[in-house]
Structure formats: C-alpha cells, structure tokens
Amino acid sequence: MAVCSIKCTLILNSLLNKQREDYYLMSTTNSEYKTRFRLNKNILYMLMLLPGVIWFICEMYLPLFGLILAFKQFHFYRGGFFYSLFKSKWVWFDNFTYLFSSHEAWVITRNTLGYNIVFILLGTFLSVFLAIGFSQMLNKKLSKLFQTLIFCPYFITPVVIGYLVMSFMSYEHGAVNGLLKLFNITPINWYNEQGVWPYILVIVDMWWTIGYSSIIYLAAILGIGQQLYEAAEIEGASKWQQIRFITIPSIKPMIIVMVLIAIGGIFQGNFGLFYFAPMKSGSLFPVTQVINTYTFRALMFTSNVGMTSAACLYQSVMGLILVFVFNGSLRKFDPENAQF
C-alpha cells in the first residue's frame, strides 16, 4: 500500500512537472485563449451536476409532494397524477388513526426497531473485527482470499436468500431437519416456529452484509499511516493497545458516518430480507413483519393508498428523528464527529 502510494506520488509529480514545462512554453497563446473562451467555472460545474440534479428532483424530491397523500383519501381521476392528488378529499389524520388503531402498528414498529438495532450494533462490531483481522493477517494472499469469500454473499439477491434459507429450514428436505433425523429427533416445521426466526434473520443479515461493510472499514484501516504504528511499537505498545488507541480512533469517523446512514435507513431498509427469507409464511408475521413489508402487502392487497402513504410518512419522520437524536448526542459527547 505504502509503496503503491509512493509510486503514485512520483507519477503525479512527473506529470505535474511536465504540465508546468508545457505551461511555460505556451503561456502566451493560452492566456489569450483563456480570456476569450473561458466560461465561468461555477456555471461549468453546475452543468456537470445538471443530469444528477434532474434525477434527484424527479426521483427524490418530486415524490415528497406525494407525502400529502397521507392526509388525503386518494382517488384516481382522469387528468394526471397531480390533478388527482389535489382533487382527492382531505381527511387529515384519519389515515393515521386507522394505521395506529390496529395492534399491528405496535408489532411492526417493534420489529423494525428491534431487528435494525441488533443489525447495526452486531454488524458494526463484526465488520470492524473482520476488517482488523484482514489487515493484521501476515499471509496477504490468504487474507485476500478470505475477503473474497466473505464478500461473495453481497452478490446474492433476497429472492435467492429465501431459497437458501429454505434449503436449511425446509420441513421435508432441509439440512437442519436432516441433522435432527440423524440424532433421532422428530423434525420440526421451522416455518411455524416463531421463536427461532429472530435468530435466523439476524444470522442471515450478518451473513449478507458483513463482507461489504468490512471491506469499507478495511479500506479506511489501510489508509492509516504506518508510521503511527511504528512509533507506538517503539514506545512499547502491545498490539491490543495499538488497535485500541490507533486503529479504532482512526476509523471512528467512518464508523459514525456508516452508523448514521444505517440509522437514517432503519425504517426503510432490509425489505427483501424480511419479505423473502420467511417464504411469506403467515404464521411468522408477528416476528417477521416490519413496517415496509406491512405497507407493501397492504398496498398490494387492499390498494389503500392513503393508509400506506401514512405508513411511509411515519417511517420517514421516525428515521429523521432518530438521525437527529443520534447526531445530537454526538454533538454533546463527541462534538468533533458530529456530522451537522
């Protein structure tokens, strides 16, 4: 890594020098060219951003108007979406009352929060552990191989994950029941057992995500200057102390950004996992249904646009509140790392 960066700097320097020489040779003609043709830099930068800005407006900011739907009883009228949006009757908080009147509102909120808090805590711990492991292993080839293997689940879709879970948990053919049979225990229909699914979902999520996030942390660890460790070594710091006082503090800003983003996505994320992994088994809903899957199913089966929009707004607002709480506590206890 260090060698590589030195090489890079050398190449860059030579490039730079070459550019400068050229500049001295051609400066006269260029200044003329510059004054005549150069547009305002800021306008050029804005031109670069333009396609992206259009995308953000269409896909991210325009739908924000759709949140008004949460306070309306939506009907499709001929004359386009916005026409129907404004023509629909205001019902104010009726959609929310309907949403929260059911027992399910509490269950899905609990599931969403509970699972995601475990995912974030355990996921961060495991991936930082793995990243440190990758960086410390002496055999770099082996480390690279392990990185590849652990990254592999990232390529698997939730649809496929559903089947993979099934290949373990299926009543008739599953690997787990196969193991039980070996020990003469009667097979269990796992898709009816609520108790085990929290563990299964956590394990599957870890399996799916730690490869990706550990690579992100590894990239940060490799960016830490080696001289810090050398200095610590000379001072007689043990490896544990080096990890605790150099590695962890150095990647802490990044951990915080990742956690912040994860918290913003708490009420959105992991739809696929919760939707596909339990194979839509209705008897598991009390432990596998999260806000997203609930909303989606409600929209598909009842087409109640108003209520589902209310659920979406509830999700987004809760996510935003959590982000502000997290950032606020950072401001109080660790002001350097507060993001805004």
Add this chain to the structure above:
Amino acid sequence: MIVRKKSKRKPTDISRTSNVTLSIIVGIVAVVCIYPIILMFMISLSAEKSIVMNGFNFFPAHYSLEAYRYLFKIGSQLLTSYMITIIVTVGGTILSVCLITLYAYGISRDDFKYRKFFTFFALFPLLFNAGFVATYLINSQLLGFTNSFLGLIIPLAISPFLILIMRTYFKTTIPSALIEAARIDGAGEFRIFYKIVVPLSKPGIATISLLQAVAYWNDWWDPLLYIDKPSMTPVQLMLQKTQANMQFIINNSSSMSTNSIELLKHMPTQTAIFAILVLATIPILCTYPFFQKYVVSGMTVGGVKD
C-alpha cells in the same frame, strides 16, 4: 544449495501464534459465508430422487445435470429474461457511472461556490425520503415507467451513498495542483475531467461500477413495481414468479405451449429451481475478479461535512 528466503518480519507485525489463531477465526467466518452458496450449486447438480430421499445434502448420493437440461429445453422465457437483465445492467451501469462521477466531481472541487448546497441536496435523501408509495405513484403515473426500460434503469441510476464514496475518492486522490496546472494550460473543465481526473480515478470508478452492476443485476424491486409483461421480465422478477412453481416459465415459453402439461409432469421440481438460482447468480459473481483489484482501494467513505 538451497537458499531459503528469510521471512521478513516487520516490527509492527503480530506474533506467529496470534496470526494462526486469527487466520483460523477469519477462515471459519469465510467458510460459513461461502457454504450456502456452494450448497446451492450442489443442490442444482443433485439428482431429484436423492433429494426426495435424503433432503438437501452437500454431497448428494447421485449427481445429475437433469435440471439444467430441463431448463434449456423450456428456455425461451429464460433467454428473454437474460437479455432484459443484461441490457439493463450494462446500460444502467454506464449511465449511472457517468451521472455519479460527474456529480461527485463537481461537489468535490473546493473552487465550486455552491458545493455545500449541492452536497446537502444529494445527501438529504439518505436521511429523509418519500418512501416507496409516493415514488411508485410518481414514476408510474407521471413519468410513465410502467413496462419500459426506464422503470428498470432510472430508479437506480444514482445512489447518494456512492456519490459520497466517489466524492471522498476525488478529494483524497486528485491533487488540486494538478487540476490548477491543467487549467493554466488552457484545458476546459470538461476536458480536465475526462483527460485527467477519470484516468487517475480508476479504482474509485471500478468500485462504483461493480456496486452499480450488482445493484442492477440484483434489482428485484423495480421490476416488481413497474413490469407486468412477460416480454419485459428480467431474471429477478422471473425468479419471484417461479417461487411457487415453474408454471410461469413454461406458460411464457411459446415453443412449448402444446405439451406444457407433459413438461410439468416430468419436471425435476426442487433441483430446477436451484438451477435457476445458480443461473441467476453466476454471471454477476463472475464479474467480481475483474473488479477485485480495485475494490478495497476505491471504497473509502469520508465524512459528510468536510
């Protein structure tokens, strides 16, 4: 005479025993991670009867390629879906890499006056967005994404998180002096971008290309919302439709319409599904070695505010 290479131990390396322990722990995690994927392969290669008898096994009693042979026999829907997915993945990745790098480059430059505003503009959706109902309604009612490539490509074209990665990358690897020098030489901003910045940012661009290619290939959500024509069904949607049975593939493969009942009867149910899973996963898994060289060095995420 045998010259043994002396093992060069740096003073900051960990001790031999802890290296072995660490390697074993990480190795176990690696095996656990790869095991289900290999299991999927093995099931797809099993004979149907050995699954009926012994369940899903890592080492089946009988191997057979029956499942794959069967899929190729009924394959025309499979082929259509593959074509759609490939077009979407290639087209979408190119488009989104262009959009993301341009945007990230713009907000990474210190001399851009409005960079703070546009950074916020891009990152705000990470913290607050409208949720899928409103997005779905806008896309299908207003922008007409239903049953078109737009619906498969546009929703994923930009990911704020990747803009964050790319911005950090530009900030840390492209020295301002270099850009200043090129500017003095009279190169325009766009020329600086694609003649200097892009070639220097290969690892970052490779990383986001990989991540976007995976996102497009694995996208099961947008087709679920916007696609209902079999001729526009990508692989991931086909997978969802086959969840219950193979009916979907058979019904929509025109060549086989006459004897579809016959085909259904002889279907290797379990193994055929896993064979489809393998076929859906392999192509994207195969792209990884091409990108791997760059992925770690390209993935640095910086803070939001700097």
